[in-house]
Structures are given as structure tokens and as C-alpha cells.
Amino acid sequence: MTGSLIIAGLGPGKEALVTPDVTQALASATDVVGYGPYVARVARRPGLTLHPSDNRVELDRAQAALAMAAVGRRVVVVSSGDPGVFAMASAVFEALEGREDWQTLDIRVLPGITAMLAAAAAAGAPLGHDFCCINLSDNLKPWATIETRLRHAARADFAMAFYNPRSASRPEGFMKALEVLRQECGTDRLITFARAVSTPDEKLLTVTLGAAVPEMADMRTVVIVGNSATRRVGRFVYSPRRAG
Amino acid sequence: MTGSLIIAGLGPGKEALVTPDVTQALASATDVVGYGPYVARVARRPGLTLHPSDNRVELDRAQAALAMAAVGRRVVVVSSGDPGVFAMASAVFEALEGREDWQTLDIRVLPGITAMLAAAAAAGAPLGHDFCCINLSDNLKPWATIETRLRHAARADFAMAFYNPRSASRPEGFMKALEVLRQECGTDRLITFARAVSTPDEKLLTVTLGAAVPEMADMRTVVIVGNSATRRVGRFVYSPRRAG
Numbered sequence: 001m002t003g004s005l006i007i008a009g010l011g012p013g014k015e016a017l018v019t020p021d022v023t024q025a026l027a028s029a030t031d032v033v034g035y036g037p038y039v040a041r042v043a044r045r046p047g048l049t050l051h052p053s054d055n056r057v058e059l060d061r062a063q064a065a066l067a068m069a070a071v072g073r074r075v076v077v078v079s080s081g082d083p084g085v086f087a088m089a090s091a092v093f094e095a096l097e098g099r100e101d102w103q104t105l106d107i108r109v110l111p112g113i114t115a116m117l118a119a120a121a122a123a124g125a126p127l128g129h130d131f132c133c134i135n136l137s138d139n140l141k142p143w144a145t146i147e148t149r150l151r152h153a154a155r156a157d158f159a160m161a162f163y164n165p166r167s168a169s170r171p172e173g174f175m176k177a178l179e180v181l182r183q184e185c186g187t188d189r190l191i192t193f194a195r196a197v198s199t200p201d202e203k204l205l206t207v208t209l210g211a212a213v214p215e216m217a218d219m220r221t222v223v224i225v226g227n228s229a230t231r232r233v234g235r236f237v238y239s240p241r242r243a244g
Numbered sequence: 245m246t247g248s249l250i251i252a253g254l255g256p257g258k259e260a261l262v263t264p265d266v267t268q269a270l271a272s273a274t275d276v277v278g279y280g281p282y283v284a285r286v287a288r289r290p291g292l293t294l295h296p297s298d299n300r301v302e303l304d305r306a307q308a309a310l311a312m313a314a315v316g317r318r319v320v321v322v323s324s325g326d327p328g329v330f331a332m333a334s335a336v337f338e339a340l341e342g343r344e345d346w347q348t349l350d351i352r353v354l355p356g357i358t359a360m361l362a363a364a365a366a367a368g369a370p371l372g373h374d375f376c377c378i379n380l381s382d383n384l385k386p387w388a389t390i391e392t393r394l395r396h397a398a399r400a401d402f403a404m405a406f407y408n409p410r411s412a413s414r415p416e417g418f419m420k421a422l423e424v425l426r427q428e429c430g431t432d433r434l435i436t437f438a439r440a441v442s443t444p445d446e447k448l449l450t451v452t453l454g455a456a457v458p459e460m461a462d463m464r465t466v467v468i469v470g471n472s473a474t475r476r477v478g479r480f481v482y483s484p485r486r487a488g
Contacts, residue, residue, distance in 0.1 A: 020262070085371060128334030131376065
């Protein structure tokens with residue numbers, strides 16, 4: 001039996017946003033590996049073993065998945081959204097470092113609808129012009145790096161999408177980010193808080209940076225800051241196709 | 245009969261990357277509007293009228309779609325990839341400006357797998373850390389804006405994804421972009437050319453910036469430039485989860 005490892009994106013939450021490619025991979029899997037709440041989205045069936053794990057053990061999880069593939073299992077590692085955007089794909093490739101035996105395995109990444117694109121679609125088209133995508137969690141990088149990126153992004157006049165804006169353990173980071181953004185972009189710039197998009201808990205809020213407060217975000221929220229031309233039309237927010 | 249307008253993303257090419265949400269919208273449509281090659285991906289059936297149009301008439305196309313929805317048609321505007329990323333969603337919202345009669349229509353955006361995420365998945369995980377996304381076409385903005393954005397992106401140490409890197413009419417733009425990138429990032433930085441990802445014409449090439457030449461890209465290519473930490477492992481390219 002030849003093993004394989006597929007790193008699959010489940011999209012932001014709604015089943016109708018899971019691609020047929022991913023549905024097919026799950027239907028053929030012998031083992032599904034991932035963070036508990038994502039594994040819980042996979043239907044149980046005979047012949048399929050679910051391996052839910054805790055948050056923040058990405059490398060352990062990746063190594064366990066590769067070890068199973070190496071002994072012939074058909075393993076799917078699941079992420080929410082897209083596996084290549086602040087999710088499991090990088091962790092799997094990190095786990096391949098120095099393991100030439102694993103590097104020749106059948107490994108594929110199946111893309112998914114990442115949270116910022118589902119959030120943008122729900123709001124209108126705030127990412128319709130050049131944009132950047134920043135993980136605001138300071139678990140994996142120092143605050144100084146985040147601040148530098150925010151300032152360059154503002155001066156480039158990128159729209160910006162933020163993942164993991166506000167952790168329970170370090171709520172002050174997002175407050176500092178909002179301060180930097182107000183300095184660089186002014187208080188009239190539009191900011192959209194998109195929580196749990198495509199799920200029954202979906203909540204959208206667009207305000208100006210002047211009116212934004214950290215409590216508008218939690219860890220289920222994607223935050224989108226417009227560029228200098230981003231505007232409202234009717235109930236929508238969008239960035240025009242031409243440069244701001 | 246109540247009309248509606250759905251702006252739907254068909255993904256990068258492969259049918260198994262079209263979300264069930266989009267498939268369902270197409271099954272319920274009376275009219276499909278879009279650039280000819282994208283409309284050609286929609287199956288013909290009785291009761292469905294296809295309205296293919298030329299490239300670069302996005303605003304006319306958006307207005308025509310809205311006018312049909314206003315008289316009760318169920319219209320789907322199709323884009324490849326995601327409609328909110330350099331595609332039709334912004335054009336539709338531009339067409340809503342000053343038209344309060346159209347602003348109250350039932351309008352929804354359905355996300356799709358955008359080209360850079362399909363390209364990243366095919367290559368490994370080069371967008372696995374903070375990144376930006378820039379349309380290199382100078383149809384809609386001056387070269388000076390593009391250059392400023394490239395320099396800020398490099399100094400922020402973003403990975404970068406480029407859409408429309410090289411037009412037949414202005415091939416010199418991408419050559420200039422590569423020069424700016426070599427100045428800012430050095431010649432060892434990895435760059436991936438991903439052409440027609442997920443289609444039978446798919447072609448992937450990763451080289452260093454020093455070895456990159458403009459002819460490696462055409463208008464069907466998405467280009468991904470790594471950050472300072474982006475590296476190869478086995479046949480893959482990825483950006484580690486920690487800051488470069």
C-alpha cells in the first residue's frame with residue numbers, strides 16, 4: 001500500500017465552500033489529522049480514523065501525519081480556510097527538513113477558501129486592489145516586525161487583511177496595531193471586522209479607524225483595512241480597480 | 245419575479261476547484277455574464293442565456309448585468325479565480341455608484357480559489373507567512389505606484405504574489421519589476437512562475453531572482469517571490485511560519 005499526505009483546506013466554515021477536490025480527498029482518506037475543531041468538521045465513517053489534536057502543536061502534528069503516510073496510510077491534514085495561509089502546509093514542509101525519506105512521499109496541497117477572501121466577499125470587495133495579508137499573532141514573530149510591516153503596508157497604500165488580530169492572552173497587540181494604523185492612515189480610513197464568516201455566527205461591522213476599538217475583534221475575526229480609495233456604496237465596501 | 249446578481253468565482257481552471265456554492269448559483273441562473281473564456285466554462289442548458297463579452301469592458305459588463313437583475317433576471321457574473329481579487333466584484337460596485345435603484349438589489353459575492361493560492365499550493369507553501377498581492381498590469385495605475393509598492397513590500401519582507409505580470413503590449417514592465425526586486429532582495433531570493441495552475445497546461449518553475457528572465461511569465465502566469473526565509477525542501481518551496 002502506497003501512502004500519501006494531502007494537506008487540505010476546509011474553507012471558512014460553510015460546507016458549500018469546501019471544494020470537490022477536498023471532499024474527494026476526505027472520502028479516500030484512511031486518517032484525518034488536525035486541530036480538534038477542524039477535524040470535527042469531517043464526517044465519521046468506517047475505515048476512517050480521526051486524529052484531533054490541540055492548538056499550537058503544528059510541528060508534532062505534521063510529523064505524526066508524515067510518519068503515518070510513510071507506513072502506507074492515506075492521510076489528510078486539515079486546516080480551516082486555505083492550508084497555505086497561516087495554516088498547516090508550512091508546518092508540514094518544516095517537518096520535511098532533514099528527512100529525505102519523507103521528502104519523496106506523495107504529498108499534495110489542496111487549496112481552500114481562505115478567511116480573508118470569504119470576509120471580503122461578505123463585505124463587498126475591499127481587497128479589489130493591491131493588498132497584503134498579515135498574521136497579527138506575536139507567537140511567531142516580535143511586535144517590532146509587525147509594526148514595521150504595518151507601516152510599510154500603509155505607505156504602499158495596500159489594503160490589509162489581518163489574521164489572528166487579538167488573542168485572549170495578549171489583547172494589547174491589536175490596540176497597538178490600531179494606533180499605528182491611525183498614525184499612518186488617518187482616522188477616516190475604513191476598517192471591517194468580519195467574524196465567523198459563512199457560519200451561523202457571522203457578524204460584519206465596518207467603521208472608520210477613528211471609531212475602531214480592539215473589542216470589535218476576537219480570534220474568530222478577520223480584519224480588513226481599506227486603502228486610501230476604499231469606499232462604501234450602498235451596504236457594501238469596496239476598493240476601486242484603479243490606484244488610490 | 246425578483247431579480248438577483250451573484251458575482252461568482254470559478255477558481256483557477258479545474259472543475260473540482262469550483263465551490264458547491266458557485267455550482268448551485270449557476271444551476272439557478274437565468275443569465276451568465278462575463279469575459280468570453282470564463283463564460284465558456286459554464287455548461288449550456290435550456291433557460292440559461294450566456295452573455296460572453298470582450299476583455300477590458302468590465303464596467304459595461306457590470307452595468308448590463310445590473311440592468312438585467314433590475315428587471316427580474318437571476319444573473320451570475322463570472323470571474324476566474326476569486327471575484328474580489330483583480331476581477332469583477334469591484335467593477336460591479338463601481339457600477340452601483342450613483343444608482344440608488346440598483347443598490348437595493350439582491351447582490352452577493354461568492355468567493356473562489358484565487359490563482360495565487362492555487363499556485364502556492366502547487367509549489368508548496370511560499371505564502372505561508374505574511375505576504376502581499378500586487379497586480380503588475382499598468383493599465384489601471386502608473387508604473388511609479390507599482391515600483392513604490394514593490395520597494396515597500398521588499399522592505400517589509402513580505403512574500404509577494406503578482407497577477408498579470410507581463411502583457412504582450414507592455415513586456416518591459418515585468419523586466420523593470422525584476423530589476424527592482426533584485427536591487428531590494430538580492431539575487432538569491434526564490435521566485436516561482438506558476439502558469440495555468442490546475443489546468444492541463446500547468447507549468448511550475450522555481451529559480452533565483454538572479455536567474456529569472458521576463459520570458460518565464462506570460463498573462464496566464466502568477467509569479468510568487470519568497471521572503472528572506474523562503475526555502476526549498478525536496479521538490480517544494482515554502483515560507484517558514486516564523487518571521488524571516
